[in-house]
Amino acid sequence: MTNDVNLYITMATASLAGLGMVTAAGLSGWRSWLSLKREELHGHQALNAPTTDGGAPSVASRIELADLKERMRKLEAIAAGVDL
Structure with missing residues (x-):
């Protein structure tokens, strides 16, 4: 039990x-x-992209966009065989 x-x-x-x-x-x-x-x-x-006044993108997003464009230019130059 x-x-x-x-x-x-x-x-x-x-x-x-x-x-x-x-x-x-x-x-x-x-x-x-x-x-x-x-x-x-x-x-x-x-x-x-966060906006600050009315519709313009913030400074940080514009800087980031410029950085991305620069990276794209470099990658396109590498793809084209151009020395940087």
Whole structure:
């Protein structure tokens, strides 16, 4: 009779521990997924050049755009075989 009670208590404890681990893993995954989606939203907002007055892009976005254009010129020169 005591063996049956100990077995039931052990099984209940193990089941609760397992349920706790599965719940913790699920919550961790949920938080990671939310973080990923938050980063995606921030990335999309950064791509839409923030404006300062009326419709003109901010200084930082203009500098970044100029840098990208310069990189493109260099890559095109390399592709054309021109020495820089």
